[in-house]
Amino acid sequence: MTILRHFTPRVTPTPSVTGVGPVLEVRNLKTHFQTERGMVHAVDGVSLTAEPGKVVGIVGESGSGKTVLARSIMGLLPRQGVFRSGEVLLAGRTISGLPESELRAIRGLEIGMVFQDSMSSLNPVVKIGRQITEGLEYHKGMHTAEARRLSLALLKSVEVPDPERRLDEYPHQLSGGMRQRVAIAMALACEPKVLLADEPTTALDVTVQAHVLDLLKDLQEDRAMAMILVTHDLGVVATRADEIVVMYAGQVVERAPTRVLFREMQMPYTQALLRSVPRIDGPRHATFVTIGGRPPDLTNPPPGCRFAPRCSRAQDRCRSEDPPLTAGRTIGHEFACWFPLGVGSPSREAPLTPTPTPTVGPSAERREF
Amino acid sequence: MTFSSTLAGGDGGNALLVLPDLAGTDARSRRLSVMFWISLGWIGLVVIVAIFANVLPLDSPTAIGNANPGLGPSWAHLLGTDELGRDLLARVVYGARVSLIVGVAATALGVAIGGTLGLVAGYLGGIADVVIMGAMNVLLAFPSLILALAIVTFTQPTLLHVTLAIGILSIAPLCRVVRASTISLSRREFVQAAQVVGVRRRRIIFREIVPNVLPTALAVALVAIPGAILAEGALSFLGLSVRPPSPSWGNMLSEGRDVLAKYPLIALWPSIAMLLTVLSLNFVGDELRGHLDVKEGGL
Amino acid sequence: MRRVAIKLVELVVVVFFVTAITFLLLNLLPGSPALSILGANATPHAVAQLDKTLNLNHPLPVRYADWIGQILRGNFGTSEVDGQPVAQAILQHLPVTLELLVLCQLMAFLVAIPAGIWAGYRKNSWIDRVTTGGSFALLAFPPFIVALLLVYVFAVRWHVFPATGFTPISAGLFSNLRTMFLPAFTLALGSVAIYVRVLRSEIINVLEENYITAARAKGMPSWWILLRHAFRPSTFSLVTVAGINIGFLIGGSFIVEQIFALPGIGLLTVDAIFSRDYVTVQGCILVVAVGFVVINFIVDLLYPVLDPRVRDQRIGRMRVSGQ
Numbered sequence: 001m002t003i004l005r006h007f008t009p010r011v012t013p014t015p016s017v018t019g020v021g022p023v024l025e026v027r028n029l030k031t032h033f034q035t036e037r038g039m040v041h042a043v044d045g046v047s048l049t050a051e052p053g054k055v056v057g058i059v060g061e062s063g064s065g066k067t068v069l070a071r072s073i074m075g076l077l078p079r080q081g082v083f084r085s086g087e088v089l090l091a092g093r094t095i096s097g098l099p100e101s102e103l104r105a106i107r108g109l110e111i112g113m114v115f116q117d118s119m120s121s122l123n124p125v126v127k128i129g130r131q132i133t134e135g136l137e138y139h140k141g142m143h144t145a146e147a148r149r150l151s152l153a154l155l156k157s158v159e160v161p162d163p164e165r166r167l168d169e170y171p172h173q174l175s176g177g178m179r180q181r182v183a184i185a186m187a188l189a190c191e192p193k194v195l196l197a198d199e200p201t202t203a204l205d206v207t208v209q210a211h212v213l214d215l216l217k218d219l220q221e222d223r224a225m226a227m228i229l230v231t232h233d234l235g236v237v238a239t240r241a242d243e244i245v246v247m248y249a250g251q252v253v254e255r256a257p258t259r260v261l262f263r264e265m266q267m268p269y270t271q272a273l274l275r276s277v278p279r280i281d282g283p284r285h286a287t288f289v290t291i292g293g294r295p296p297d298l299t300n301p302p303p304g305c306r307f308a309p310r311c312s313r314a315q316d317r318c319r320s321e322d323p324p325l326t327a328g329r330t331i332g333h334e335f336a337c338w339f340p341l342g343v344g345s346p347s348r349e350a351p352l353t354p355t356p357t358p359t360v361g362p363s364a365e366r367r368e369f
Numbered sequence: 370m371t372f373s374s375t376l377a378g379g380d381g382g383n384a385l386l387v388l389p390d391l392a393g394t395d396a397r398s399r400r401l402s403v404m405f406w407i408s409l410g411w412i413g414l415v416v417i418v419a420i421f422a423n424v425l426p427l428d429s430p431t432a433i434g435n436a437n438p439g440l441g442p443s444w445a446h447l448l449g450t451d452e453l454g455r456d457l458l459a460r461v462v463y464g465a466r467v468s469l470i471v472g473v474a475a476t477a478l479g480v481a482i483g484g485t486l487g488l489v490a491g492y493l494g495g496i497a498d499v500v501i502m503g504a505m506n507v508l509l510a511f512p513s514l515i516l517a518l519a520i521v522t523f524t525q526p527t528l529l530h531v532t533l534a535i536g537i538l539s540i541a542p543l544c545r546v547v548r549a550s551t552i553s554l555s556r557r558e559f560v561q562a563a564q565v566v567g568v569r570r571r572r573i574i575f576r577e578i579v580p581n582v583l584p585t586a587l588a589v590a591l592v593a594i595p596g597a598i599l600a601e602g603a604l605s606f607l608g609l610s611v612r613p614p615s616p617s618w619g620n621m622l623s624e625g626r627d628v629l630a631k632y633p634l635i636a637l638w639p640s641i642a643m644l645l646t647v648l649s650l651n652f653v654g655d656e657l658r659g660h661l662d663v664k665e666g667g668l
Numbered sequence: 669m670r671r672v673a674i675k676l677v678e679l680v681v682v683v684f685f686v687t688a689i690t691f692l693l694l695n696l697l698p699g700s701p702a703l704s705i706l707g708a709n710a711t712p713h714a715v716a717q718l719d720k721t722l723n724l725n726h727p728l729p730v731r732y733a734d735w736i737g738q739i740l741r742g743n744f745g746t747s748e749v750d751g752q753p754v755a756q757a758i759l760q761h762l763p764v765t766l767e768l769l770v771l772c773q774l775m776a777f778l779v780a781i782p783a784g785i786w787a788g789y790r791k792n793s794w795i796d797r798v799t800t801g802g803s804f805a806l807l808a809f810p811p812f813i814v815a816l817l818l819v820y821v822f823a824v825r826w827h828v829f830p831a832t833g834f835t836p837i838s839a840g841l842f843s844n845l846r847t848m849f850l851p852a853f854t855l856a857l858g859s860v861a862i863y864v865r866v867l868r869s870e871i872i873n874v875l876e877e878n879y880i881t882a883a884r885a886k887g888m889p890s891w892w893i894l895l896r897h898a899f900r901p902s903t904f905s906l907v908t909v910a911g912i913n914i915g916f917l918i919g920g921s922f923i924v925e926q927i928f929a930l931p932g933i934g935l936l937t938v939d940a941i942f943s944r945d946y947v948t949v950q951g952c953i954l955v956v957a958v959g960f961v962v963i964n965f966i967v968d969l970l971y972p973v974l975d976p977r978v979r980d981q982r983i984g985r986m987r988v989s990g991q
Binding site: 004007009071074076100103104105106107108109112113115117120121122123124125126134135138139170172183186187 | 877878879881882883884885886887888889890892896897900901974975976977
Binding site: 503506507510511512513522599603606622625626629633636640643644651652655 | 681682685686689693804805807808809810812813816817819820824916918919920922923926927934937938941942949952953956957958960961
């Protein structure tokens with residue numbers, strides 16, 4: 001239905017990206033939710049930048065606030081009970097305070113988003129083709145025929161086989177991997193400058209994950225987009241991100257260019273994350289290293305480092321004073337810790353938290369998430 | 370959508386059972402609101418007044434000739450008089466009796482029979498389930514009010530028959546609800562635990578399932594009562610319930626209709642009484658159900 | 669296709685039982701059916717005659733088969749009260765009820781759909797509270813009270829509509845609609861209340877789905893999201909409820925027909941009941957009950973049209989994830 005054409009919002013053109021300076025800037029963003037139990041500090045003062053052609057990986061456990069962060073950047077928060085502060089700038093223009101009507105013109109067109117579960121992020125009763133063309137018709141004022149041609153090309157570029165047929169099919173008729181590719185095509189349709197990918201492969205088979213991630217990277221490079229890749233899996237970002245931002249309990253606890261991070265990580269939590277990734281070349285029947293304890297309750301958080309309760313290196317100071325982000329040795333490396341790991345590669349130290357002795361035999365393997 | 374599998378018997382406000390949709394419970398119904406207590410108060414008032422009608426200082430509802438017809442509200446007659454000079458307040462109060470008796474009794478019948486059938490169908494499953502639900506479906510296919518009408522007419526229009534007829538028609542929806550509840554409970558662990566241990570079926574049903582189904586069933590019954598009251602109202606509007614001069618809200622409405630132009634108040638009072646009562650019952654039942662759902666969710 | 673076949677079998681089974689019960693109703697009455705038909709004043713001779721004509725001496729299943737055979741041939745019997753063939757009476761009265769229902773549902777949907785969508789979208793706003801509260805209150809209003817109220821206001825006080833009476837379309841569409849308006853409106857109010865509640869709650873559920881957030885993330889405007897993304901999935905429940913409601917209203921409209929003196933099938937049935945015209949009653953109940961079952965069957969058939977996921981059910985719903 002080409003009716004959407006007539007409603008294309010009038011957009012203040014964002015200055016084209018010249019490769020100088022970040023295309024997306026987040027400054028001290030805070031998102032708090034008012035609940036019956038108190039104020040939940042889901043995102044508590046996060047800052048980051050994304051440059052065109054570069055990938056920023058945001059890593060954290062569930063509950064670290066990374067998904068809320070992605071949604072806050074897009075402004076996709078519920079209407080009531082949300083408290084926001086801080087700024088989000090797109091190519092130098094502040095978008096965080098904009099009214100919904102103006103944000104609409106930016107979403108999809110300037111910033112695209114890919115969600116975690118493609119089965120639930122695609123409308124099950126609307127054809128695939130229409131879900132791609134509607135953005136084109138609305139933002140770019142295209143006729144349906146033109147939009148359809150473009151959708152076909154998009155589906156080809158995300159390597160969906162037999163795209164002609166797929167356009168008229170429904171999401172449930174496609175496999176998970178194909179659906180996610182469609183979701184990517186949808187997000188990229190209007191050629192946004194920034195792509196937010198929120199755990200894009202978590203719901204997929206392991207074998208498919210790599211394909212899709214590589215695809216994402218290729219597309220991103222081709223279009224010189226900035227990409228923010230949100231995941232709980234360090235392995236995903238290790239080879240695909242230019243910069244890694246580690247989040248814990250709504251805050252950034254460490255950030256560095258990828259190589260620097262792996263070489264010189266300072267924050268014990270980052271080390272714990274790395275250690276907890278099982279290695280295929282590790283010794284057999286090794287106990288999985290876990291991070292004991294649970295993510296903190298984000299309601300009215302107490303002062304002090306939020307990781308302190310689970311950190312074996314924690315001292316009194318950690319429990320009473322919030323460690324600020326301080327610069328590390330290399331430029332671009334920041335971390336928040338009173339007693340960082342020190343110079344040098346992550347050594348084979350004693351496990352971070354005393355993992356309780358398994359009571360069921362020596363080679364018991366516990367998995368904890 | 371699970372609507373049809375749970376409450377499809379829900380005919381609208383036009384008919385036998387007023388069953389507001391289940392999915393309409395918002396999370397806000399944690400605490401019972403002010404309106405809840407007001408509604409409960411009204412229901413209580415109606416019940417008390419109806420029970421103690423004999424001892425209250427009311428005029429006779431049937432005595433003719435004591436006052437002029439069509440009087441408006443006055444100190445002597447708080448609601449005025451009807452076209453035959455009878456005190457309207459007394460008539461409304463005695464009419465309440467009829468509505469309440471039929472409403473509660475018919476629903477009780479429906480709960481007793483429908484509930485039992487639902488328990489059996491839900492717990493045993495298999496053939497029993499197919500047969501019982503099939504029977505319910507067939508029963509539901511019949512136009513409920515017309516069926517009630519037919520039953521009452523072809524037998525005798527007495528209070529008993531009216532109650533029976535309406536009761537029969539409330540069996541099916543109540544059966545469905547109890548069955549759905551039983552099914553979901555049967556799958557829960559504590560029932561399966563009892564089964565594994567070898568507890569006898571009957572004991573399981575009575576000890577484990579019934580206590581947990583009961584709150585839901587009662588909440589739905591509470592909403593079924595106003596439906597029964599409305600059904601009785603419809604039947605007595607058509608002259609099929611208590612015979613004049615005994616008042617019932619329905620036949621008062623019917624009489625009021627005949628003189629609508631001249632004495633509109635005669636139809637007004639029973640309307641208000643019926644509306645308030647039905648509304649209050651609906652409201653109380655709805656809130657209780659929402660309250661229960663929240664508690665169950667917390668399980 | 670398989671699905672349709674299964675549903676068809678269900679339909680036949682239910683129809684069978686419905687007809688069987690309807691048939692039995694007449695025969696369950698105390699005394700010989702012939703006696704009931706003719707009334708208590710019948711002479712023994714007349715009763716015996718009727719006995720023979722109706723083959724009342726044959727066993728039940730045979731009589732049932734006979735009766736079904738007659739029905740299928742369009743012969744619903746003849747009313748003993750006025751001598752008219754029942755089929756004819758039904759055919760005369762049914763269209764009136766159907767017209768009433770069509771008008772009623774049109775009105776109901778016209779109001780309920782926008783109201784339900786808006787109330788669900790603007791949950792907890794004042795307009796939502798008013799809509800929800802209003803429809804809740806409406807549910808307490810039985811048609812006879814509503815009818816009286818409307819008649820008082822629009823017919824007695826202000827003479828906009830006639831209080832009773834029916835003008836067939838043949839006598840002029842406008843006057844026909846004038847006589848149909850109040851009754852249709854009366855019935856519509858009850859339907860509106862139900863539909864608004866269902867639609868509102870469905871919209872609220874759907875709006876919390878991820879694909880709505882994804883659509884917002886694409887920058888699509890709210891009106892588009894509501895109409896193209898949220899409304900369609902919400903119709904499934906609405907259609908189910910509407911089917912039940914309409915099926916019920918076929919027979920359930922009789923009170924309104926009575927009050928407004930509309931010669932519909934409800935009125936026919938009620939009059940027949942009052943005049944002990946058992947043959948007519950039987951025919952009417954049969955038509956209404958079967959109609960209810962058929963309507964719900966049609967509604968069932970609608971699901972694959974509305975929900976593409978249901979169409980492919982036989983293949984198995986979702987393919988295994990992976991390339």
